[in-house]
Amino acid sequence: MIANETNTPKRKRVQKRTPSASQASREARKIAASILEVLGGARTPTEAAGALEVSVPRYYALEARAIEGLLGACEPRKLGPRPSPQKRIAELEQEVERLERECARKQALVRTAQRAIGLPAAPSSNGKKAKATKRRRKPRVRALRAAKVLRPADEEPVRDVAIEAETVLSEDETIGDRRSA
DSSP states (O other), X not given: OXXXXXXXXXXXXXXXXXXXXXXXXXXXXXXXXXXXXXHHTSSOHHHHHHHHTSOHXXXXXXXXXXXXXXXXXXXXXXXXXXXXXXXXXXXXXXXXXXXXHHXXXXXXXXXHHHHHHTOOOOOOOSXXXXXXXXXXXOOOOHHHHHHHHHSOTTSOOSOOHHHHXXXXXXXXHHHHHHHHO
């Protein structure tokens, strides 16, 4: 037995990573092939633009985007675990809780300072609005009045509902006044 064979660790086989063209759309593969042909010298930019059925300036824009993508893919990747969305959500929830506690603390300090200098307390906003007495509005049939004004004089009115409604309302008010008296 040879000593070198037993003492040397086996090398791990490195898998070659080839780009998966099957995941890209047909249009993207066509553009990529044309750009590579131009960069390789097999075609001119004008021929590639003609093959892609785009203008020459549009071809150059596509080529610039492709080169930017190539450079971005060549950047070294960070080592270590990648940040997960769940971890980021948990961090943000903790920050929200911390900020809510800080806000409540500062509100308490403001209330204490207001009391110390004798300012009246601000109305509490517990999510409930104070019920204000709402004045009842007298309903009016404005649309029918406007139609009456706009209607030509020689045309007969369909029915003067606006005047009838006001008459009924005024009678209701007088009845209500009698009841309260």
